[in-house]
Amino acid sequence: MSLPQPIRGIIPPLVTPLSGRDTLDVAGLERLIEHLITGGVHGLFILGTTGEAPSLSYRLRRELIERTCKLVKDRVPVLVGITDTAFVESVNLAQYSAEQGVSAVVTAPPYYFPAAPPELQQYIQDLVAEMPLPMFLYNMPGLTKVSFDIELVRRALDMPGICGVKDSSCDMIYFHRLIEVARQRPEWSILVGPEELTAEAVLLGGHGGINGGANLHPSLYVKMYDAAAAQDLPLTRQLHAQVMSLAGSIYTVGRHKSAIIKGIKCGLSLLGICDDQMAEPFQRFNAPEREMIRERLCTLGLIE
Amino acid sequence: MSLPQPIRGIIPPLVTPLSGRDTLDVAGLERLIEHLITGGVHGLFILGTTGEAPSLSYRLRRELIERTCKLVKDRVPVLVGITDTAFVESVNLAQYSAEQGVSAVVTAPPYYFPAAPPELQQYIQDLVAEMPLPMFLYNMPGLTKVSFDIELVRRALDMPGICGVKDSSCDMIYFHRLIEVARQRPEWSILVGPEELTAEAVLLGGHGGINGGANLHPSLYVKMYDAAAAQDLPLTRQLHAQVMSLAGSIYTVGRHKSAIIKGIKCGLSLLGICDDQMAEPFQRFNAPEREMIRERLCTLGLIE
Amino acid sequence: MSLPQPIRGIIPPLVTPLSGRDTLDVAGLERLIEHLITGGVHGLFILGTTGEAPSLSYRLRRELIERTCKLVKDRVPVLVGITDTAFVESVNLAQYSAEQGVSAVVTAPPYYFPAAPPELQQYIQDLVAEMPLPMFLYNMPGLTKVSFDIELVRRALDMPGICGVKDSSCDMIYFHRLIEVARQRPEWSILVGPEELTAEAVLLGGHGGINGGANLHPSLYVKMYDAAAAQDLPLTRQLHAQVMSLAGSIYTVGRHKSAIIKGIKCGLSLLGICDDQMAEPFQRFNAPEREMIRERLCTLGLIE
């Protein structure tokens, strides 16, 4: 399926349903995809941070790409994260993605060695030249240590094959600069990662959100996007408050940074959608933590 | 070859000689290995940070392991870095290493998701249980974002299969705490990464250094280790000053953090040992930078 | 003048006009105050970060408080920064402020020793007990190293004397949490520091901005606030784009973090309002930098 340019809306970053170390929860994946498409999402993004991509074996990543494409059957665009510390592995994954019918790939900077701005620019230039699909830049300095600075993004405007930026920096000043720069490329999408920021991102010119919480409650995020895109401010504020509640309750059970992904997977397990097995170095919530998630899902009205 | 426990001395972290993207410089690798063994080093460590391991494809990492073992022919122990964000890939690489005759493996924390201390402890416990070879912990918070805290190291004393720590934190207070903790395990080695710190590490109870600059001038580092191990303080100070000069001149040509590895590879190329091709996201020094390295090698007396 | 609770709108953080080391530019201060009040601002904040407060002697800080109050003559509320590393000096400055007719004081965490959350909570509790005026919490982790975490703010709801938060963290997720928490206290103001974020802050429930750029062009910021408060989204977007242009051009001349304050002071000097003398450790822009600011002010239409 070819990528709408610009792609707009809610494109959830799917968790990767697992049923054991290096084993995909295939039935869970199918239920998750149906849950999301039924919820009205505008695309699916697999193998991102929420998908624990760097923690998965290459074998499993390929299996996930293949199965996702077969299950989605071109109903919505599929985006695939190819971020890697090894250039060649990124290229291999992109080629495999293209063969399976993926719509676009997404890459963050290599995350072991922090590349300096000119090194990162050269890297992106070299990488995009090898890409068989449109490529998003994925800004995630909290985990990759380096940002795609605005100057690099400005130069990327002239690199054929780049189709936008996903920004998970939590820095809305940077996000507004992205929108300013990307005005020259109306086919680019500027998408925001953290769901707490999607309302303002869209109100002020962004194209949508790649929001983890949409795994749990896709229709809420789609409605918030629709309200913001329609410039309905009172409704946007109301739905934004609901998104803040969901994030504030589901992501704060664990004490570590892993609490967000664990919370989403645990919630999906309680919703009967997929297993909450995590890839190492993370482990699923224990029983008391799971009980807290259950209570909070009840309060949110997501389970009875 | 079985690992001496504790292993002591200088174990250089080899650069990975490349002749193109994803192509090993096989002749260069052979010359590098002979250069180091002739220089008197006590072991070889491949696929570490200096070896640009995370930037290499898995295919090339395996080729490097295989060829290194064949070339070394058990003259010194070979250590292999298996650090990975994916548990399964670390295990696969360790198994391959064991099959090829490697002496020990070395692992840093997974470097995309920062594992909290209890998560990291569980990870190490699970990983070491799968290891066919002794395993070193490799503390490298500057690149992996998290440390093996002292409490974790204390618990690792009771995990069979762990044989020591390589510390590249540049934090000598931490290093002294490692030595204090490891007194209970006389077979453990506590090794230091940065060469500027090897003298004091050995003077105060450490077992040696995994020093990048030893690629260029192995005998200098071996002599400094020997002097410190023999408690010859005047000679240690003199050789330490030489090591400071080498590091201060060869690692400061580039402006980015990549300057150290680029400087070593460029120097090896000028010494006629191997190609200076870098793995992406880094590129080799340009002509003026290379000329500066040449001049500095002359000043250091390493070339004429 | 008593503080409107909640105070709403644009409250510029005044630069401190200086004519030499430890010498106030008194005429410049008068012109600056008239420029801002004429521009329609809703209050004035002196001795904040933009005011270089920590770089000023205590003598000069008192002179500034006294003169500002005399010049303002209760036309708008005056807020005074009392942030200090020494508890007693903060109290002294607050008492002096009260004597001079100030409306409220503003305090960031002590900025040498990073207080842990319970230590910081105790500190705020003890400090507010000594305050003769309402007190804002000023969140500025980039310079103070620690944040007022949401839990502390929740507890501050029950500390009489606290009247709101100024947030300069650039973290809009945190800002939305502040608004959520402060709903229980309708007399609190939640104000945002960076001007690039004022539009969304007000659109989604905040009370206004303490924006450095308002020193230069107060009416633009007041109009943007008014548009956002009136939920006029098209006009808000247009004025937000103008604010982005001003910030993007005036704050990017110098290469250091001081570029923002230097840019504002240099611009005010070119507008004929006050001297651009900086307090150490900063120095005013040199001639080529000043020329760049002049050109950019022309482009922005602020000078001819």
Place this chain on the structure above:
Amino acid sequence: MSLPQPIRGIIPPLVTPLSGRDTLDVAGLERLIEHLITGGVHGLFILGTTGEAPSLSYRLRRELIERTCKLVKDRVPVLVGITDTAFVESVNLAQYSAEQGVSAVVTAPPYYFPAAPPELQQYIQDLVAEMPLPMFLYNMPGLTKVSFDIELVRRALDMPGICGVKDSSCDMIYFHRLIEVARQRPEWSILVGPEELTAEAVLLGGHGGINGGANLHPSLYVKMYDAAAAQDLPLTRQLHAQVMSLAGSIYTVGRHKSAIIKGIKCGLSLLGICDDQMAEPFQRFNAPEREMIRERLCTLGLIE
């Protein structure tokens, strides 16, 4: 008393004995000074980080300077920290220090605004020009956010009035570079802050330590310095292990960064030397924490 150049040995950074908010524990100060001079220390450093200087009112800082000088009566050199965010306040404190008979002043970078390297260099140049006494640079990036980079130190070699560097960065590579640079100025002292690093600092060419733990047990630190200065490696190792034990037990009772200063003050209180009152934002240890310090002092043999 004029400063020995270079000054060598152990110069403890005194805690500031307090008996209430803004009240000096005068009797405690006298006992502390006698305890240290009896212990053989080579100088006294007041108003440093261990002295909680930034948390003290200016009035109290002056009282401390005056009383210390009167109590010391030129038996050892007295050094005074004048670090401040306000240039004028640093100058005022230095002038007061000179009047009271202090031997040298010590300054870290201004710690609110992070000065860029050229800004910091200009600052130091301007400051030293106003100094009536020799001035040490105090490198403390963990609390001031910026370092005196080696290039700045190299330029400081030519600024009359500078007499050395105290380095509390915990970065021994940096420390060795300081020694390398300062070889051109045999009258400079290069002193290390953290006591865990004094042994190696002195073994490899440094002049001594400004070590907090020397407040508690001055003779231990003096013996360790003497052993290292005499190149007696076995004795140095043994005393270093004792220092590691003291630091490892006394500094790890509290959970926050304040644990070090709180531990020292609590220990001094248990030794009957001075009150353990802290300056805000810190509070003294509670009863169970105090009991832990008591037990550890027993284990260390410092109390019965």
